[in-house]
Amino acid sequence: MHVKQIHLFKLNKEEFVKIQHILQPKINLSPTIPLNSINTCAGVDLAYWEQNGEPYGVCSIIVIDADTKEVIEKVHSMGKISVPYVSGFLAFRELPLIIEAAKKLETEPDVFLFDGNGYLHYNHMGVATHAAFFLGKPTIGIAKTYLKIKGCDFEMPENEVGAYTDIIIDGEVYGRALRTRRDVKPIFLSCGNHIDLESSYQITMSLINQESRLPIPVRLADLETHVLRTFYQKNHG
């Protein structure tokens, strides 16, 4: 798959904010493709560990068939991590490996689901949104915990599958607290890019099974990163 190259990853916080401000107005929340033409969905996740006191990470991307839910392709990338985790700047830490892995894809997924926020972010520039500028495909943000913005809490959705409450800040919809399964904590859904919230919701709910509150491709990528981490730790590189 064709992925735009990057060239910007040893900057300071001010530079990161500048980049987010430049990209933010270019976010497009209109769907580029209709729901019924989505045939393949990719899940993206990373795992981390330390080796000789240095941080390493592995990124897994797993593509599944939207109908059968069968795995079509999986790729990964591994390497040293050079950017620390700072809330609000996750994309700068994770994008290098994400892009490296995406380049290896032979299939071109119709949509990417990320482990992290998209539009639900201080500058509407969570990792899912930011990644779309390199992937050029629709992206969706799936966070497991709530990122509080401007002191606004979320309203707990009803305990029913598919129940949700929108997260509205200063009159703008940032995302959605979504109960994907009963008796389980909600996830925090938001647009990444090139897609609207309702479509993101439909896609996400269509990818839920009994295994997890997370959509299947994200869950699979999560499991895969753990396997890969064990492998790379054992084989010291």
Add this chain to the structure above:
DNA sequence: GCGACAG
């Protein structure tokens, strides 16, 4: 000094 903090 204290609390907050996607992954």
Add this chain to the structure above:
DNA sequence: ATCTTGTCGC
């Protein structure tokens, strides 16, 4: 994210 034992429940 990661470090970690047991434990409750389908």
